[in-house]
Amino acid sequence: MASSHSNYTNSPCAACKFLRRRCTSGCVFAPYFPPDEPTKFANVHRIFGASNVSKILHEVSPHQREDTVNSLAYEAEARLNDPVYGCVGAISVLQRQVSKLQRELEETNADLMRYASSLGGGTTSSYGGQRD
């Protein structure tokens, strides 16, 4: 079966194409920036710069590089969509959602406790203080 990458084995990766340089076999970008995804590199280059991305990739172990590139691409896209807050905006939204859900859960638990005690209390009261 043909690999999905076989079509561009000899093409430079998206990073080298963008930077107009020769893509060597040891290129740190090539495994994570295939030539058919040019926007992914353009985004991280625009926000972090190629040399910072390269520095970060050299700092992490090879098996962590894919996750690193994906998180950098996510951050870069978020910053391009929202130059003021970037993905910190998503963190704020999620933090508010967590607080709201925690409050709702506390209230629902309190309702549940009231129901449980009124069910228990009501039964006791109907036994202890029944009319006629």
Next chain:
Amino acid sequence: MASSHSNYTNSPCAACKFLRRRCTSGCVFAPYFPPDEPTKFANVHRIFGASNVSKILHEVSPHQREDTVNSLAYEAEARLNDPVYGCVGAISVLQRQVSKLQRELEETNADLMRYASSLGGGTTSSYGGQRD
């Protein structure tokens, strides 16, 4: 009353000090990178690069620049602490927390509904089928 910035009016901002350049009155960094917070600029410079930060600051309106710098500083610190996931790691944690809370809330609401219907059923039964 003396301004808290009065002590370093003539000092270059943390960015210009770091970049060893003259801090002019129109410096885009100066209002957000005071000289007493050198790490803030060092972090954003290490992750985004000074020219990208400057570009982003020029893209947003002046009243949004403080929020922009603070979110960039937050992202940079998160990336330095966790080079693989950066603040995307916090997003994953929060997303899992939201899912867990939503499940707990659904379960608690289901319990509440069961209590309410059993209480309704019990009450009807005690009215309809009371002893004596």
